[in-house]
Amino acid sequence: MTQNDQAVSDSGRRSPEPPIHGPEGFEGMRKAGRLTAEALDVLMEATAPGVTTEYLDNLAYTFAMDHGAYPASLLYRGYPKSICTSINHVVCHGIPNDKPLREGDIVNLDICLIVDGWHGDSSRMAYVGEVPRKAQRLCEITHECLMRGIAAIKPGGSTTDIGRAIQAYAEAERCSVVRDFCGHGLGRTYHDAPTILHYAEPSYDVVFKPGQFFTVEPMINLGRPAVKVLSDGWTAVTRDRSLSAQFEHTVGVTETGVEIFTFSPKGLHQPVNPAA
Numbered sequence: 190m191t192q193n194d195q196a197v198s199d200s201g202r203r204s205p206e207p208p209i210h211g212p213e214g215f216e217g218m219r220k221a222g223r224l225t226a227e228a229l230d231v232l233m234e235a236t237a238p239g240v241t242t243e244y245l246d247n248l249a250y251t252f253a254m255d256h257g258a259y260p261a262s263l264l265y266r267g268y269p270k271s272i273c274t275s276i277n278h279v280v281c282h283g284i285p286n287d288k289p290l291r292e293g294d295i296v297n298l299d300i301c302l303i304v305d306g307w308h309g310d311s312s313r314m315a316y317v318g319e320v321p322r323k324a325q326r327l328c329e330i331t332h333e334c335l336m337r338g339i340a341a342i343k344p345g346g347s348t349t350d351i352g353r354a355i356q357a358y359a360e361a362e363r364c365s366v367v368r369d370f371c372g373h374g375l376g377r378t379y380h381d382a383p384t385i386l387h388y389a390e391p392s393y394d395v396v397f398k399p400g401q402f403f404t405v406e407p408m409i410n411l412g413r414p415a416v417k418v419l420s421d422g423w424t425a426v427t428r429d430r431s432l433s434a435q436f437e438h439t440v441g442v443t444e445t446g447v448e449i450f451t452f453s454p455k456g457l458h459q460p461v462n463p464a465a
């Protein structure tokens with residue numbers, strides 16, 4: 190989600206109160222999250238040199254239809270596809286097309302499936318064949334950013350804890366955090382309060398309460414954080430053309446901590462280079 194979306198839907202930077210969900214919501218999100226993660230497992234296993242992102246998009250659409258789900262991005266604000274496929278210096282919202290993936294590419298696969306009205310939103314990096322060490326390092330750092338951001342979610346804490354944890358780790362590794370896109374509340378809607386910033390911004394701070402659902406989806410660049418959107422109105426790229434990576438989970442705040450709804454059933458959270 191763009192920071193601008195949030196400004197339009199809310200009054201300024203200030204979110205309305207995030208919805209609080211009960212046990213039925215958690216049940217719904219577990220189902221939606223699990224199916225979303227299964228879809229990503231399928232997409233990750235299908236990613237290889239020569240495969241087109243349009244092929245992966247078709248696979249995702251068919252998977253959704255076969256499982257009684259609907260891909261939330263399809264026709265969302267005019268977005269034409271079921272998934273986003275963001276390759277190398279593309280930060281997010283890359284549109285699947287007929288260009289084959291090439292050995293050494295890194296690609297973010299982003300899907301949100303609606304199951305019984307509940308939204309499961311998740312993305313992972315996939316390696317196309319064997320990828321260069323610096324690309325691998327960026328993906329590992331970005332996954333660690335996601336997990337540190339989620340680990341910072343504690344009862345009594347607040348959303349800036351997530352941004353602070355992510356920014357501290359990313360910058361210690363000499364990477365940068367993208368500012369223009371953020372995580373978001375979700376549940377029966379795709380994009381809701383609270384906004385989740387992936388950097389420290391004390392002026393926007395929402396206290397965690399059990400029953401809040403939101404995404405954590407840091408975008409981390411090897412170079413500068415600045416982003417521009419291409420003329421298709423969607424594809425966001427790094428201005429300096431440096432590599433960018435992203436991982437995303439959907440989570441729920443519990444009485445004691447946090448529950449991750451989008452864990453990979455096959456344990457394919459992080460891509461691995463084929464053994465040399």
Ligand code: MF3
Pocket residue numbers: 190191261262263265268273282299310373406423437
């Ligand atoms: N995970 C991204 C988000 O929540 C996916 C956007 S899909 C698109 O913003 F349709 F908006 F591109």
Ligand code: CO
Pocket residue numbers: 190310372373404406437
């Ligand atoms: Co999202």
